[in-house]
Amino acid sequence: xxxxxxxxxxxxxxxxxxxxxxxxxxxxxxxxxxxxxxxxxxxxxxxxxxxxxxxxxxxxxxxxxxxxxxxxxxxxxxxxxxxxxxxxxxxxxxxxxxxxxxxxxxxxxxxxxxxxxxxxxxxxxxxxxxxxxxxxxxxxxxxxxxxxxxxxxxxxxxxxxxxxxxxxxxxxxxxxxxxxxxxxxxxxxxxxxxxxxxxxxxxxxxxxxxxxxxxxxxxxxxxxxxxxxxxxxxxxxxxxxxxxxxxxxxxxxxxxxxxxxxxxxxxxxxxxxxxxxxxxxxxxxxxxxxxxxxxxxxxxxxxxxxxxxxxxxxxxxxxxxxxxxxxxxxxxxxxxxxxxxxxxxxxxxxxxxxxxxxxxxxxxxxxxxxxxxxxxxxxxxxxxxxxxxxxxxxxxxxxxxxxxx
Amino acid sequence: xxxxxxxxxxxxxxxxxxxxxxxxxxxxxxxxxxxxxxxxxxxxxxxxxxxxxxxxxxxxxxxxxxxxxxxxxxxxxxxxxxxxxxxxxxxxxxxxxxxxxxxxxxxxxxxxxxxxxxxxxxxxxxxxxxxxxxxxxxxxxxxxxxxxxxxxxxxxxxxxxxxxxxxxxxxxxxxxxxxxxxxxxxxxxxxxxxxxxxxxxxxxxxxxxxxxxxxxxxxxxxxxxxxxxxxxxxxxxxxxxxxxxxxxxxxxxxxxxxxxxxxxxxxxxxxxxxxxxxxxxxxxxxxxxxxxxxxxxxxxxxxxxxxxxxxxxxxxxxxxxxxxxxxxxxxxxxxxxxxxxxxxxxxxxxxxxxxxxxxxxxxxxxxxxxxxxxxxxxxxxxxxxxxxxxxxxxxxxxxxxxxxx
Numbered sequence: 023x024x025x026x027x028x029x030x031x032x033x034x035x036x037x038x039x040x041x042x043x044x045x046x047x048x049x050x051x052x053x054x055x056x057x058x059x060x061x062x063x064x065x066x067x068x069x070x071x072x073x074x075x076x077x078x079x080x081x082x083x084x085x086x087x088x089x090x091x092x093x094x095x096x097x098x099x100x101x102x103x104x105x106x107x108x109x110x111x112x113x114x115x116x117x118x119x120x121x122x123x124x125x126x127x128x129x130x131x132x133x134x135x136x137x138x139x140x141x142x143x144x145x146x147x148x149x150x151x152x153x154x155x156x157x158x159x160x161x162x163x164x165x166x167x168x169x170x171x172x173x174x175x176x177x178x179x180x181x182x183x184x185x186x187x188x189x190x191x192x193x194x195x196x197x198x199x200x201x202x203x204x205x206x207x208x209x210x211x212x213x214x215x216x217x218x219x220x221x222x223x224x225x226x227x228x229x230x231x232x233x234x235x236x237x238x239x240x241x242x243x244x245x246x247x248x249x250x251x252x253x254x255x256x257x258x259x260x261x262x263x264x265x266x267x268x269x270x271x272x273x274x275x276x277x278x279x280x281x282x283x284x285x286x287x288x289x290x291x292x293x294x295x296x297x298x299x300x301x302x303x304x305x306x307x308x309x310x311x312x313x314x315x316x317x318x319x320x321x322x323x324x325x326x327x328x329x330x331x332x333x334x335x336x337x338x339x340x341x342x343x344x345x346x347x348x349x350x351x352x353x354x355x356x357x358x359x360x361x362x363x364x365x366x367x368x369x370x371x372x373x374x375x376x377x378x379x380x381x382x383x384x385x386x387x388x389x390x391x392x393x394x395x396x397x398x399x400x401x402x403x404x405x406x407x408x409x410x411x412x413x414x415x416x417x418x419x420x421x422x423x424x425x426x427x
Numbered sequence: 428x429x430x431x432x433x434x435x436x437x438x439x440x441x442x443x444x445x446x447x448x449x450x451x452x453x454x455x456x457x458x459x460x461x462x463x464x465x466x467x468x469x470x471x472x473x474x475x476x477x478x479x480x481x482x483x484x485x486x487x488x489x490x491x492x493x494x495x496x497x498x499x500x501x502x503x504x505x506x507x508x509x510x511x512x513x514x515x516x517x518x519x520x521x522x523x524x525x526x527x528x529x530x531x532x533x534x535x536x537x538x539x540x541x542x543x544x545x546x547x548x549x550x551x552x553x554x555x556x557x558x559x560x561x562x563x564x565x566x567x568x569x570x571x572x573x574x575x576x577x578x579x580x581x582x583x584x585x586x587x588x589x590x591x592x593x594x595x596x597x598x599x600x601x602x603x604x605x606x607x608x609x610x611x612x613x614x615x616x617x618x619x620x621x622x623x624x625x626x627x628x629x630x631x632x633x634x635x636x637x638x639x640x641x642x643x644x645x646x647x648x649x650x651x652x653x654x655x656x657x658x659x660x661x662x663x664x665x666x667x668x669x670x671x672x673x674x675x676x677x678x679x680x681x682x683x684x685x686x687x688x689x690x691x692x693x694x695x696x697x698x699x700x701x702x703x704x705x706x707x708x709x710x711x712x713x714x715x716x717x718x719x720x721x722x723x724x725x726x727x728x729x730x731x732x733x734x735x736x737x738x739x740x741x742x743x744x745x746x747x748x749x750x751x752x753x754x755x756x757x758x759x760x761x762x763x764x765x766x767x768x769x770x771x772x773x774x775x776x777x778x779x780x781x782x783x784x785x786x787x788x789x790x791x792x793x794x795x796x797x798x799x800x801x802x803x804x805x806x807x808x809x810x811x812x813x814x815x816x817x818x819x820x821x822x823x824x825x826x827x828x829x830x831x832x
Contacts (some may be wrong), residue, residue, distance in 0.1 A: 038746065052742055056749045061736060073702045074732040078639070080756030082749065122738040124745060136698075136709045205613040210808060213610065234483070242807045244649035293541075297478045302814040303807060304541045327479040331466060333527040337457055340529060341443065344461045344487065351485030402647045402708060403615060409707040 028093040033100075040091065042100065044120055051123045055086050058102060061122070062112040138318070138420045139178045139408070141377075143271040149361035154180050158187040158194070158370070162201050171411040173202060173372070175418055177248065178408050181268060181374035190254040190367035192216045192395045198370050199250055199397050203404060206397035207246060209239070210301050216395040218387075232384035235267050235354050236325035238375050238398070240294040241303040245323060245375055247401025251394060252370040258390030264365045265381035266373065267354055269322030273310050276353045283346035288312040290339065293330035294323070304330070309350070311376075321376040324350075354379065376401065433498040438505075445496065447505065449525055456528045460491050463507060466527070467517040543723070543825045544583045544813070546782075548676040554766035559585050563592040563599070563775070567606050576816040578607060578777070580823055582653065583813050586673060586779035595659040595772035597621045597800045603775050604655055604802050608809060611802035612651060614644070615706050621800040623792075637789035640672050640759050641730035643780050643803070645699040646708040650728060650780055652806025657775040660798035667790030667797060669770045672759055674727030674782050678715050681758045688751035693717040695744065698735035699728070709735070714755070716781075726781040729755075759784065781806065 024035040031043040032050075039054045059082050060075075062068065067077035083106070090103040098116040103109050144152050154176040160169030176183035185198050196214055199206055206213055239245040256262070277284040288310035296303035311321035326347070335343055353359055362383075365371065373380060375398075385392060412418050429440040436448040437455075444459045464487050465480075467473065472482035488511070495508040503521040508514050549557050559581040565574030581588035590603050601619055604611055611618055644650040661667070682689040693715035701708035716726035731752070740748055758764055767788075770776065778785060780803070790797060817823050 054742075054745050054749075057737060057745055060749070069732075073700075075734060076636075076732070079731050079734075079749070080753050084746075084750065084753065118736075122736040124738045124740055124742065136711075204615070205618065208610040208613065208805075210609070210811075231481075243810075244807075295478075296811075300815060301808075301811045303811045304814070305807075306541075326484050327474075327481070329480060329484075331523075331527040332462060333529045335529055337459075337529065340459050340462055341489075344459075344465070344484070345489065348485050348489065400613075402649075402710075403706075405648075406615075406701075406706045406708045409709070410705060 024088060024091060026091045026093070031093050031095065033091060033093045035088075035091065038085075040088075042093070042119070044116055044123070047120070051119070053119070053123070055088060055102075056082055056084065057124075058100075058112060058114065059086050059104060061114060061118075062110070063114070064110075064112065066110075067112075137409075137422075138316075139418055140420050141181075141270060141319075142179045143274065144180060144268045145271060146267065146357055146359050146361040149182075149266060149268075152180050154182050155184045155186050158185050158189070158198070161185055162197060167411055170202060170407070171415070174404070174408040175412055175415060177372065177374055177404065178412065178418055181270075181377040182266060183372050185370040185372065186368065188252060188368055188370040190252070192254065195250070195252040195254065195370055195395050196397070198252075198372075199399060202372070203248070203399045203407065205399075205403075207400045209242075209246070209398060210298075210303075214395070214397045216393070218391065218393050230262075230385055230387055233382045234326065234351075235265055235360065235379040235381040236327070237269070237323055237379055238325070240307070240323045240325045240328050241296040241305050243305050244401065245321075246398035247375060247404050248372055248399040249375045249380070249396065250370065250372045250399070251365075251380075251396040252367075253365040253392070253394050254367050255391050255393035256365075256367060257392075259392045260386045260390075261383050262364075262385030262392060263362050263383045264371070265379075265383070266361045267359050267379045269324070269377050269379050270319045272350075272353050272359045272379070273312070273319060273322065275359065276310075276350055279353065280346075280349040282342075283349035284310065286339075286342055286346040287350060290335065290343070292332075292343075293334055294325065294328045295330040296328060306334070319377070322379065324379060326351075374404075429493060429496060431496045431498070436498050436500065438496060438498045440493075440496065443490075445493075447498070447524070449521055449528070452525070456524070458524070458528070460493060460507075461487055461489065462529075463505075463517060463519065464491050464509060466519060466523075467515070468519070468523075469515075469517065471515075472517075542814075542827075543721075544823055545825050546586075546675060546724075547584045548679065549585060549673045550676060551672065551762055551764050551766040554587075554671060554673075557585050559587050560589045560591050563590050563594070563603070566590055567602060572816055575607060575812075576820070579809070579813040580817055580820060582777065582779055582809065583817065583823055586675075586782040587671060588777050590775040590777065591773065593657060593773055593775040595657070597659065600655070600657040600659065600775055600800050601802070603657075603777075604804060607777070608653070608804045608812065610804075610808075612805045614647075614651070614803060615703075619800070619802045621798070623796060623798050635667075635790055635792055638787045639731065639756075640670055640765065640784040640786040641732070642674070642728055642784055643730075645712070645728045645730045645733050646701040646710050648710050649806065650726075651803035652780060652809050653777055653804040654780045654785070654801065655775065655777045655804070656770075656785075656799060656801040657772075658770040658797070658799050659772050660796050661770075661772060662797075663795030664797045665791040665795075666788050667769075668767050668788045669776070670784075670786035670788070671766045671778065672764050672784045674729070674784050675724045677755075677758050677764045677784070678717070678724060678727065680764065681715075681755055684758065685751075685754040687747075688754035689715065691744075691747055691751040692755060695740065695748070697737075697748075698739055699730065699733045700735040701733060711739070724782070727784065729784060731756075779809075 026033045034041040039052050041050045044051050069076050087105050088102045089105045092101040100114050102112045156173045173183045291306045293306050307323050431438045439446040444457050446455045449456050474481050492510050493507045494510045497506040505519050507517045561578045578588045696711045698711050712728050
């Protein structure tokens with residue numbers, strides 16, 4: 023039998039795996055030798071600069087075995103010398119092993135996912151009360167990331183942030199996006215928009231008609247993550263108030279009031295499309311992205327205008343769909359859910375397009391000017407920056423940090 | 428009972444739906460009245476310029492009913508006058524109804540999805556023989572879209588295209604991307620790259636070590652769609668051959684040789700990550716995205732270097748995972764699967780990052796120069812442009828065109 027030197031916790035060789043007592047855990051923890059070899063972090067196996075694996079995992083022999091195992095309380099680490107090749111040595115800290123252990127004996131527990139953000143849902147009237155304002159000067163202050171972190175915190179918890187005091191120019195608005203995330207997400211609508219109502223693009227957003235609450239780019243396989251909109255000029259126009267709604271709050275309300283419609287919209291796949299001369303965007307998606315495993319919401323995708331001809335449901339489901347739409351829209355449009363307000367130049371609005379629905383009342387622009395600028399930002403970058411900049415704000419997270427957060 | 432005027436096919440009012448004989452179908456087709464009202468395409472209900480719905484679907488009464496129904500063979504259309512409000516009139520062509528009918532009596536048939544592209548799988552040696560070369564001059568020719576369509580056809584069928592005769596400059600290479608899709612997808616790596624080996628970014632791609640076959644941005648929730656790489660300068664270097672493999676071909680081979688490993692990698696979710704000082708990218712995904720409903724592949728995501736610590740599998744699954752990796756990598760690295768070749772300046776390479784794995788042998792650059800430029804392009808835009816530019820190439824599609832294609 024293998025000789026195990028323990029200057030501390032107990033360890034047992036079990037053939038293809040090692041059983042280890044990892045304080046403060048009571049029960050023994052098991053690690054396959056192939057796993058331990060795969061997670062070696064020496065310079066030959068791991069690129070510290072890039073935190074990337076360098077070891078060729080596929081070449082680890084299936085029957086890899088140690089020639090020596092040493093457990094040290096003093097160093098809080100496990101050291102293994104491998105039989106082959108060349109007596110390679112692997113040292114792993116107890117801390118790493120604790121955070122990344124993949125099973126304990128009873129019950130079988132799988133590590134939770136990455137740290138998940140807390141979401142605070144808001145009703146329409148509550149939007150005025152939640153802390154979703156960050157000053158432009160604080161955001162663009164290069165000497166501190168506090169303004170950025172505040173903005174990401176608001177976006178993560180509430181799905182919306184207003185950058186107040188933004189000079190009403192395209193340049194300053196673009197500076198908001200470039201300071202926040204660094205770059206925009208280009209689409210067929212362009213890179214950064216600066217528009218007055220016309221039909222430059224084949225989309226109702228470029229007209230003056232009322233736009234009911236919706237999310238953007240429902241027809242992308244991955245819809246835009248954040249949307250920024252800044253009304254930089256608004257002269258002699260009538261109407262055009264903005265609307266926002268927390269889609270997760272609305273979904274929870276739908277679930278309570280019309281559970282059958284909630285079930286329908288969170289399970290049935292529908293089709294969305296965008297067409298112009300150069301583009302045919304198509305996608306299939308649920309309206310309500312609910313994750314039953316932890317009862318959380320992942321996304322809302324809803325734009326009735328962009329629904330493709332409804333040909334993907336069964337005869338029995340068609341009336342259920344129309345009932346679900348009536349219920350969903352009645353919830354969305356209630357004053358309990360919709361916040362309606364007049365945007366003013368200087369108040370740059372950014373919202374999570376996977377959660378918050380936006381809309382705009384119709385307006386008259388004859389003789390006046392309504393000029394809006396904005397852009398999309400990519401979801402991955404937003405989540406990534408939130409993890410980095412808000413790592414030390416425990417109030418934002420549902421879970422304690424893990425090694426991989 | 429409702430009076431139905433038919434100057435042709437039979438129609439029957441069934442209370443909440445209409446039963447209609449639509450030539451050339453033998454069986455009757457059923458449409459709920461609420462569906463017929465929702466698909467009205469008059470100027471009040473539909474914005475023809477944008478092909479978007481203008482009608483407020485949620486306001487259609489659940490019990491909407493017609494006051495008149497007329498079926499005309501001469502006009503090949505169905506006309507309905509609605510009881511309320513205001514005797515609104517809806518005219519729908521037989522063609523539209525045929526293409527978007529959602530059920531027939533027996534059996535219940537749900538319309539197929541959007542038109543799906545045909546994929547022709549290739550082994551390593553076959554890459555030399557498949558038609559995946561488009562001339563730069565044909566691509567950038569503004570007077571014709573044929574070169575673009577050829578490139579999208581190659582990408583759609585084979586997942587790769589070489590733009591040959593591209594002048595070896597950053598400007599000309601960028602022109603390839605801007606002519607093909609119109610814009611790049613920006614990431615934390617930048618908008619458009621022009622790099623020589625260094626550690627500017629925290630990624631092994633910026634070093635000189637061998638890069639095994641992988642896909643890029645495994646840690647994005649939606650990985651980059653296309654990747655363009657153009658080796659614009661290669662002087663006095665040794666090694667550095669390029670590798671490509673058709674991930675779908677490899678997956679099929681894995682399925683045949685090691686069905687248990689194929690099942691594992693196409694069902695178990697793993698974690699990928701990217702870390703540097705400013706970013707913490709995280710995602711969870713299967714390696715092989717296989718869709719059992721029509722036995723098709725959606726994606727391959729694989730970069731062993733970017734795997735997060737393996738803490739999401741059960742004790743029993745850990746050895747299965749390492750076996751699956753050994754099997755998968757042995758398939759990928761076999762000469763049957765991998766194509767290996769020396770890229771030359773002038774041969775701009777573009778591949779589908781959701782299907783084709785790429786790699787690069789190690790190289791020595793001491794005293795020499797290896798300069799590469801390239802970018803990512805977004806998947807939605809690629810699929811959209813392929814639908815538009817290749818609409819009339821039936822050899823590319825598995826299904827006949829439908830209304831919504």
